[in-house]
Amino acid sequence: MTERDRRKRFDALYASYDRRVFAYCIYVVGDHDLANDIYQEVFIKAYQALHTLRDEAKEANWLFRIARNECLNAMKSRQRNDKRHISLDSSPEPGIQGDGMTTRDAHDHLRKAINQLPTEYREALLLAEFEGFSLKEIAEITGASLSNVKVRIHRAKQKLYTLLEPILNDYE
């Protein structure tokens, strides 16, 4: 693969997954600054390792595996240096848009609820609901078994229902 081909392929990849990767990163790590760093590193690593992507049909799986690894590494580093941790509860909202107060409030509630989920549940839920991966694909990305993925998603939703019951009722 020449450098020109690599760049061309990267541009297409970046246009397709730019927002999705950022959304995944920010809701998995729950930290805007950290998510910004992870987001950059994900695409830099993707660019450098683009020649290893054989099957273009699985480029989403490939890219989100990179994103997941970067998120887990970043969270481990954050745990070692707890000063860096800034919760979504107290962070500004540069990337969050809403049409009005109702939507904005609903998003605030959602973000807080997601942030309260355990990392494994949060990760599985985001891959399933944000990115639309199937259970099998989530199992491939996370390395967990299919039944384990089902359980994680199910429990994540149960907890979200508990946390978001007023919002869900308002939606009606």
Added chain:
Amino acid sequence: MNERIQELITAYLHRGSTPEQERELFEACSRQPETAELLRSHLILSLKLRTLRDDTYAPTDVRNEVLRRINVLESEALQQEETQKAKRRERTPHAGFGWAKFTATAAATAALVSALFLLYPDNEDSTLTPLPIAQLPDTVYIVTKDTVTQIREIERPATIVRTVPATRLQDEDTARDDFAPHSNPRTVATGGMANQHENNTVTEADIPGHPATDADMAHVSETDPVDEEHPVATDMPEEERPTLAGTADTLPRAEKTQTYIEQYNSMLVSVESVQISSKDRIH
């Protein structure tokens, strides 16, 4: 709500259910309103999460930083590519002329081999096409008493003439009654153009080693009794042998001589009938 319904809903929403599981879920929804309500709440949650995702985007400065870093990486990689190409060109400075060199070498070799075959055509394994016969010298076989005494190449057209003095013919006529031409060739003429190209005339005196001039062959004289050795002259019955006796007694001397020479010439082997090959050449 039982765990089975929860599992069916999760599998259905995340593309993990089979057609049988889907049918089972829809039947449960139709039978139990609480199951239908649970499925509806799941769908609402999914919709809200999707909305949250769609409202999330990377800040512009972060996106610009990503593209800036990618541009740096790309330019570095391009520089590396150029450096590697330059190194490859240095390692093979004339790589662009490889085929030209190869072709020129092959052509030069072919020309050299062709020249060698032309200069040394005696090679038996040679498969080169021989030159046209008109450009090659003819090979003349000097035959004396059925024996090839000499082989010589001459330029065409050529005439080989042996002049026989009249006095010797007269002596010969008186000494021999047999068929003399076989034992004593006098004249060999080649081709119909023989008389028109006298500048190429070859006489016996011109041929070194010929009995007419060579002392070693002096014993092969015109009067030697060689007729007995000739298969035609000796094996034929006496009455059937060709003879000039019938005309020799009655014709005048000059006419008799001319007739004798003509009959003799007609029985000689033409030089043109000789098959020339590379093996016959003089080394």
